[in-house]
Amino acid sequence: MQIAVLTGFVLAILVPFLSRWCGSRTGMVLALYPAAVALWLVSLAPAVLQSGGIYFEQAWAPSLGLSLSFWLDGLSLLFGLLISGIGTLIILYASGYLHGHPQIARFYVLILSFMSSMLGVVMADGLMTLFVFWELTSITSYMLIGFNHEDAAARKSALQGLLVTFTGGLALLSGLILLNVVGGSWSLQTLLDDGEALREHALYLPMLLCLLGGAFTKSAQFPFHFWLPNAMAAPTPVSAYLHSATMVKAGIYLMARLQPGLGGTEVWMTLLCIVGAITMVVGAFLAIRFTGIKKVLAYSTVMALGTLTMLLGIGGEAAMIAFVSFLTAHSLYKGALFMVAGALDHETGTKDIDEMGGLRRAMPVTALCAFVAALSLGGVIPLFGFVAKELMFEAVLDAPRFTGFLIGMSLLASVLVVAAAGIVALRPFFGALKTTPKTPHEAPLSMLAGPCVLAGLSLLLGFMPWLAGDGLLSAAASAVAGSEVVTDLYLWHGINTALMMSMFSLCIGLLVCWRWPDVRGVIHRFSPVLDRGPEAGYWKLMDLLVRVSEWQTRLLQSGYMRNYLILTLLSFVGLTGYTLLARHGPVLEFELDVRLQEVVVALVTAASAVVACMMRSRLAAVAAAGVMGFGIALIFLLFSAPDLAITQLLIETLTVILLILVLFRMPQFSSLSTPMERVRDMLVAVGTGVLMTLLILTILGQGHLFTSISEYMIDNSEPLGHGHNIVNVILVDFRALDTLGEIFVLSLAAIGVLAMLRLQAKEKKAP
Amino acid sequence: MKTGTLILTVAAQTLVPLQILFSLFLLLRGHDEPGGGFIAGLVVAGAFALHQFVNGPQATRRLLRVDPRDCIGIGLLLGVGSAFPAWWQGEPFLTAQWWDVMGLKLSTPLIFDIGVYLVVLGSVLTAVITLTEVDKDET
Numbered sequence: 001m002q003i004a005v006l007t008g009f010v011l012a013i014l015v016p017f018l019s020r021w022c023g024s025r026t027g028m029v030l031a032l033y034p035a036a037v038a039l040w041l042v043s044l045a046p047a048v049l050q051s052g053g054i055y056f057e058q059a060w061a062p063s064l065g066l067s068l069s070f071w072l073d074g075l076s077l078l079f080g081l082l083i084s085g086i087g088t089l090i091i092l093y094a095s096g097y098l099h100g101h102p103q104i105a106r107f108y109v110l111i112l113s114f115m116s117s118m119l120g121v122v123m124a125d126g127l128m129t130l131f132v133f134w135e136l137t138s139i140t141s142y143m144l145i146g147f148n149h150e151d152a153a154a155r156k157s158a159l160q161g162l163l164v165t166f167t168g169g170l171a172l173l174s175g176l177i178l179l180n181v182v183g184g185s186w187s188l189q190t191l192l193d194d195g196e197a198l199r200e201h202a203l204y205l206p207m208l209l210c211l212l213g214g215a216f217t218k219s220a221q222f223p224f225h226f227w228l229p230n231a232m233a234a235p236t237p238v239s240a241y242l243h244s245a246t247m248v249k250a251g252i253y254l255m256a257r258l259q260p261g262l263g264g265t266e267v268w269m270t271l272l273c274i275v276g277a278i279t280m281v282v283g284a285f286l287a288i289r290f291t292g293i294k295k296v297l298a299y300s301t302v303m304a305l306g307t308l309t310m311l312l313g314i315g316g317e318a319a320m321i322a323f324v325s326f327l328t329a330h331s332l333y334k335g336a337l338f339m340v341a342g343a344l345d346h347e348t349g350t351k352d353i354d355e356m357g358g359l360r361r362a363m364p365v366t367a368l369c370a371f372v373a374a375l376s377l378g379g380v381i382p383l384f385g386f387v388a389k390e391l392m393f394e395a396v397l398d399a400p401r402f403t404g405f406l407i408g409m410s411l412l413a414s415v416l417v418v419a420a421a422g423i424v425a426l427r428p429f430f431g432a433l434k435t436t437p438k439t440p441h442e443a444p445l446s447m448l449a450g451p452c453v454l455a456g457l458s459l460l461l462g463f464m465p466w467l468a469g470d471g472l473l474s475a476a477a478s479a480v481a482g483s484e485v486v487t488d489l490y491l492w493h494g495i496n497t498a499l500m501m502s503m504f505s506l507c508i509g510l511l512v513c514w515r516w517p518d519v520r521g522v523i524h525r526f527s528p529v530l531d532r533g534p535e536a537g538y539w540k541l542m543d544l545l546v547r548v549s550e551w552q553t554r555l556l557q558s559g560y561m562r563n564y565l566i567l568t569l570l571s572f573v574g575l576t577g578y579t580l581l582a583r584h585g586p587v588l589e590f591e592l593d594v595r596l597q598e599v600v601v602a603l604v605t606a607a608s609a610v611v612a613c614m615m616r617s618r619l620a621a622v623a624a625a626g627v628m629g630f631g632i633a634l635i636f637l638l639f640s641a642p643d644l645a646i647t648q649l650l651i652e653t654l655t656v657i658l659l660i661l662v663l664f665r666m667p668q669f670s671s672l673s674t675p676m677e678r679v680r681d682m683l684v685a686v687g688t689g690v691l692m693t694l695l696i697l698t699i700l701g702q703g704h705l706f707t708s709i710s711e712y713m714i715d716n717s718e719p720l721g722h723g724h725n726i727v728n729v730i731l732v733d734f735r736a737l738d739t740l741g742e743i744f745v746l747s748l749a750a751i752g753v754l755a756m757l758r759l760q761a762k763e764k765k766a767p
Numbered sequence: 768m769k770t771g772t773l774i775l776t777v778a779a780q781t782l783v784p785l786q787i788l789f790s791l792f793l794l795l796r797g798h799d800e801p802g803g804g805f806i807a808g809l810v811v812a813g814a815f816a817l818h819q820f821v822n823g824p825q826a827t828r829r830l831l832r833v834d835p836r837d838c839i840g841i842g843l844l845l846g847v848g849s850a851f852p853a854w855w856q857g858e859p860f861l862t863a864q865w866w867d868v869m870g871l872k873l874s875t876p877l878i879f880d881i882g883v884y885l886v887v888l889g890s891v892l893t894a895v896i897t898l899t900e901v902d903k904d905e906t
Contacts, residue, residue, distance in 0.1 A: 058854065059858065059859040059860075060860050061859060061860065062859055237901055259805065273858035297844065403771075435889060523884075545771060591799070641807065642801040643801045643802075643803070646801060646802075646806050647805065647806055650806060650809035650810060650813065651809065653813060654809060654813060654891060655817070657816050657895065658894060658895065658898070659849050661895065661898040661899060662898065678890075721798075721863065721876075722798070722863075722865060722872065722874070723799055723876075724800070724851075725797060725798055725799050725800055725801060725802070725803065726797040727801075727803070728797045728802070728803040729798065729876075731803060731804075731805065731880075731883075732798075732803070732804070732876040732877075732879045732880050732883070733863045733876045736850075736863075736876070736879060739846075739879070739883065740846050740850070740879075742849070743842065743843065743846055743882065743886040743887075746840075746885055746886055746887065746890045747839045747889070747890055750889065750890035750891075750893040750894055751836075751839075751888065751893075752834075752837060753893065753894045753897060754836070754893050754894075754897050756903070757897045757898065757901045758897065760901070761901045
């Protein structure tokens with residue numbers, strides 16, 4: 001299982017080489033990966049459906065109870081299939097859409113990494129595994145939205161998406177940690193089995209709020225919905241994949257995953273129903289306000305995400321069946337519609353619906369796909385969207401609370417969505433032919449495959465919903481509900497209230513679509529009010545953030561080395577000194593048992609330190625400091641620590657070399673500080689020295705302040721580490737993770753030096 | 768910067784190859800005797816720094832063949848990469864693996880150490896070479 005998830009990352013690394021070998025066929029080769037994952041999931045499906053789930057665990061840091069663990073049950077299977085299936089089509093589609101784009105390899109790298117991360121999210125069992133993959137999807141999404149990184153608007157939107165989802169990610173992290181504290185496990189499966197304990201714990205409310213904070217921001221729920229339409233700055237394949245079919249559903253997935261453990265309480269129902277319903281209506285309403293085809297689709301995605309949240313809030317069997325059906329239906333038709341939108345944009349050169357018209361002759365296949373998918377979006381019989389919508393209405397009619405409110409909201413939303421569906425599918429293709437920036441012609445085969453397959457599936461599942469319903473969807477619904485749910489999907493439910501609501505929304509919706517320009521005119525009058533939405537709040541907040549950071553930078557970053565040094569040393573002396581005095585009390589006993597050579601070395605070291613402070617020339621000061629370093633190295637040697645001594649010697653040598661290189665760039669040494677400042681500096685220096693001495697005396701004097709771990713290292717170096725040099729064994733084996741961190745820090749420092757010097761040199765040249 | 772006084776040039780001709788050899792020696796024996804990747808990396812960085820003082824940064828780049836920045840990258844990759852063989856065995860991340868190849872003790876800590884070596888070499892040289900080159904640009 002980990003192989004399936006991680007292969008994507010490996011492939012992503014190999015893309016640059018692959019694209020050199022395969023040229024324009026890279027897309028087809030890469031599409032094999034999601035296709036293989038999809039096949040693998042299908043082959044596992046019977047086992048999953050029978051046993052209820054497959055588990056995989058890989059120890060990571062067992063001492064912390066952390067492991068890389070995956071869990072494949074009905075819900076993960078459904079999501080996994082959507083991700084890999086649609087992913088295959090998207091990669092093929094992108095190879096047509098971005099054909100000849102100079103950066104296409106970069107696109108493949110990002111989309112493959114994203115695919116793997118997303119698979120990781122839906123299959124994760126460990127809380128930390130989930131979180132890591134979750135954040136990876138945010139990062140890859142950021143890079144994909146900003147794919148056209150030379151466009152300032154795209155960069156802005158990418159940053160907005162990142163900030164909103166990362167803020168949510170922080171909330172999620174707190175929520176997951178709380179979940180671990182409350183439930184005492186890192187495994188979702190174990191935690192959710194004992195839902196009762198979670199729900200009745202005193203920390204339930206803060207935990208739930210944190211987790212939902214993560215889910216709501218990721219899934220663009222009101223009032224965080226604004227980032228999603230802006231994310232449409234990404235290339236269309238990205239919008240189709242990340243921002244409709246998969247990533248934005250990660251939040252929905254999380255809520256569905258937590259439903260059996262945390263769901264069903266008063267707070268859960270209230271929050272999810274209200275937020276979901278508001279998101280649904282706001283999304284649907286904003287969808288018909290704009291003329292950009294991707295904006296319309298993006299807002300209708302917001303509407304769908306709201307609906308899904310609301311269904312989770314309602315709870316109960318009917319709602320769960322509606323949830324999984326709606327989820328599947330939405331991924332199918334929205335994926336198709338986005339690909340159609342991309343094809344229109346690609347072939348006509350415009351994204352504005354008002355500028356398109358009469359394209360059905362030039363692009364017949366695209367038109368057909370758009371029509372079928374839009375029927376499903378609008379919930380027209382006999383598409384799968386109709387089945388999902390009926391189920392949604394039925395669930396809402398049976399809702400245990402807020403029934404009236406929810407019925408009203410969902411009716412309103414579906415009227416508006418029908419209108420949006422009509423706008424997307426009818427307006428560009430019918431009516432008089434309008435002149436577009438490019439002469440329209442049919443899209444290439446690679447770009448038609450995706451929408452055709454997805455639209456075809458919408459139609460097929462509409463006629464035969466039991467194909468998906470009996471196995472996959474019922475397993476997924478059972479996983480969400482936490483108990484066995486039998487889904488029995490059929491197209492025709494008979495004439496009932498749900499059907500009436502459907503018909504009603506269809507009629508009014510088409511009316512709105514017909515009179516769209518007038519409707520938009522009416523809405524336009526309210527735009528001053530609408531522009532003051534949550535997004536304005538976001539920009540206000542960003543401005544504030546920038547101002548606060550400017551202020552605190554001016555306050556703290558004086559740019560003088562001495563100020564930083566004084567601040568660092570003083571806080572060290574203050575905090576450590578306080579702890580030492582208050583907690584332990586300093587120990588001043590020591591035995592003066594030193595050899596002559598030690599005294600000599602110590603004196604030389606101390607003397608050179610004094611000399612370094614008095615010197616009038618830089619070079620002499622550096623040399624004196626060097627002598628001090630060598631003195632310390634000698635002390636290491638005297639106490640038989642050759643590794644430390646060698647390191648110290650080499651570091652001293654290199655420091656002198658580096659300092660000398662830098663010295664050439666500095667102005668002459670001159671004494672600028674006043675006597676008062678000198679006294680201050682001396683006090684700080686002496687204070688630090690005294691504290692260090694006290695610290696060492698205390699630690700050595702008490703002996704048992706901390707239990708020493710050196711015994712363990714000495715005893716185990718040979719048997720466990722196969723080495724006699726304990727220092728080295730500790731560095732590369734026992735504490736290898738620390739060393740790994742350190743070499744990363746070292747590399748960053750080198751890159752920092754490089755960037756600083758190069759930039760400075762450039763700036764000097766440029767003016 | 769002025770390069771190539773006579774004494775330095777002659778000394779460097781002997782010292783640089785010796786230092787490079789010695790660094791490899793330190794690197795490989797590090798697990799049992801004083802030495803190891805960090806120390807060896809510092810020694811070899813010193814060697815190249817010396818070479819650079821004598822022959823100038825261009826010559827050092829040629830001698831090194833790869834960009835020091837690439838050294839950092841390769842070193843980090845080796846360091847991270849050495850963490851994965853343990854995975855293959857189903858053990859926790861970064862557990863040391865040992866193989867006996869024809870009497871030679873090969874292990875993931877060795878790979879890790881080579882990674883450290885390259886990172887240290889790359890980092891120090893990036894700083895040293897950049898400092899010199901920027902100086903040159905300005906004068």
